[in-house]
Amino acid sequence: MKRKLTAKQKRFANSYIESGNATKAAIDAGYSKKTAAVIGNENLIKPYIKSYITERMKEIESDKIMDATEALQLLTSIARGKEKETVIASTPDGVYKTRKEADLKTRIIALKEILKRFPDNDQLLKQQVRKLEADANIAEFKAKMLTGDTDGIDKTVILDDLEGDQDERNKD
Numbered sequence: 001m002k003r004k005l006t007a008k009q010k011r012f013a014n015s016y017i018e019s020g021n022a023t024k025a026a027i028d029a030g031y032s033k034k035t036a037a038v039i040g041n042e043n044l045i046k047p048y049i050k051s052y053i054t055e056r057m058k059e060i061e062s063d064k065i066m067d068a069t070e071a072l073q074l075l076t077s078i079a080r081g082k083e084k085e086t087v088i089a090s091t092p093d094g095v096y097k098t099r100k101e102a103d104l105k106t107r108i109i110a111l112k113e114i115l116k117r118f119p120d121n122d123q124l125l126k127q128q129v130r131k132l133e134a135d136a137n138i139a140e141f142k143a144k145m146l147t148g149d150t151d152g153i154d155k156t157v158i159l160d161d162l163e164g165d166q167d168e169r170n171k172d
Contacts, residue, residue: 003048012043013053017060078102078110104136 005013012029019025022040031039043049066074077083084099085106102110111129 005049005052009043009049013049017053017056072114075110075114079107079114081107104132108132108136
């Protein structure tokens with residue numbers, strides 16, 4: 001038979017879960033400050049209070065920790081561009097926050113993470129990811145060329161992507 005906690009013991013246990021300090025939890029629950037340290041330690045020894053704390057901790061952990069399904073759903077929403085990220089822009093008029101879809105590189109990373117979990121993934125998906133990577137590299141190259149920021153651009157990567165795409169088309 002499971003023993004029911006008194007209201008004070010329940011307050012103690014809940015406060016202990018929040019703070020991790022038995023003396024503080026005892027004071028918060030309404031026990032005397034003079035005896036709080038002793039009562040706090042005694043309460044932690046009582047099996048029914050310990051059991052309550054353990055059960056509550058399991059409930060809390062299950063709510064806080066993402067399971068595999070939830071992780072895949074999040075990765076999928078990022079890959080599909082449904083998940084928005086906050087972008088902060090500073091202008092002479094002030095600072096502005098906007099929300100936008102994840103960029104192509106972030107979406108590609110999400111796709112790769114999803115594909116890692118499916119070892120028997122097909123070649124079509126791999127080719128789609130390669131094409132997205134090439135598109136992202138080309139878009140980045142064009143953006144840097146438009147802004148005049150050509151320092152640090154590895155043109156060989158872009159050329160390799162373009163040649164790789166051409167080789168793939170020639171195979172078909």
